[in-house]
Amino acid sequence: MTWDWDAVGDFMPHFWDGLVVTLQALVLGSLISFALGLVWALLMRTPTRWVRWPVGVVTEFIRNTPLLVQLFFLFYVLPEWDITFSALTTGVVAIGLHYSTYTMQVYRAGIEGVPVGQWEAATALNLPVRHTWTAVILPQAIRRVVPALGNYVISMLKDTPLLMAITVLEMLGEARLFSQQHFQFTEPLTVIGVAFILISYPASLLMRALERRLVR
Numbered sequence: 001m002t003w004d005w006d007a008v009g010d011f012m013p014h015f016w017d018g019l020v021v022t023l024q025a026l027v028l029g030s031l032i033s034f035a036l037g038l039v040w041a042l043l044m045r046t047p048t049r050w051v052r053w054p055v056g057v058v059t060e061f062i063r064n065t066p067l068l069v070q071l072f073f074l075f076y077v078l079p080e081w082d083i084t085f086s087a088l089t090t091g092v093v094a095i096g097l098h099y100s101t102y103t104m105q106v107y108r109a110g111i112e113g114v115p116v117g118q119w120e121a122a123t124a125l126n127l128p129v130r131h132t133w134t135a136v137i138l139p140q141a142i143r144r145v146v147p148a149l150g151n152y153v154i155s156m157l158k159d160t161p162l163l164m165a166i167t168v169l170e171m172l173g174e175a176r177l178f179s180q181q182h183f184q185f186t187e188p189l190t191v192i193g194v195a196f197i198l199i200s201y202p203a204s205l206l207m208r209a210l211e212r213r214l215v216r
Helices: 005-043 049-063 065-081 087-112 116-124 127-165 171-182 186-214
Strands: none
Touching: 005 087, 005 116, 005 127, 005 171, 005 186, 049 087, 049 171, 065 127, 087 127, 116 127, 116 186, 127 186, 171 186
16 A cells, blocks of 8 residues: 555645534534533523423433434434425534533533532622622633533534534545545545544643643
8 A cells, every 4th residue: 555645635625625614513513512501501400390300301312312313313304394404504503402411511510619608699799690690600610611611622523524424524524525536545534534633632732721720
């Protein structure tokens, strides 16, 4: 087996296209997971059992169902109910929804980690509930959980190749298509593997540094 640099050059335009799609799915999916995860966490703290119970059931179902199954369901089943999205939109929603059930647990841990004295101080000052959450509790809780949220971003990056199953041409999808068309597999797949390392490893180092900084 010999390394073909010409194949690498031919593949690079496809790689950049796939990288753009991968980053789009990652960024948008992360935003959905962060926002929805916070909503789940807040709903789970409501005193009303008829709110907590359905939220708990839904999030447990999503968290314990494979992401690939959820992708297939959203992409192939929803159109039967006249609910249709593009493949990329479906992938973004699936990733965001799936990981929101994990970020929910991160937020819950952060909220529960806020010292009891902070809650008591807000009550003593007679702060409105909304102001207590937005000005006292959430700023402290989110600061504590930023590194954990960052780790889930890396996990989402590693799961973006699953979008290939619903025809999204992210990095691995582009590599697979190029390999099938040119019968050259080593070069494009190696480039993709190196790309994931170059993105995820520095990101993991950044998360560790951020964690050390925030826990001071």
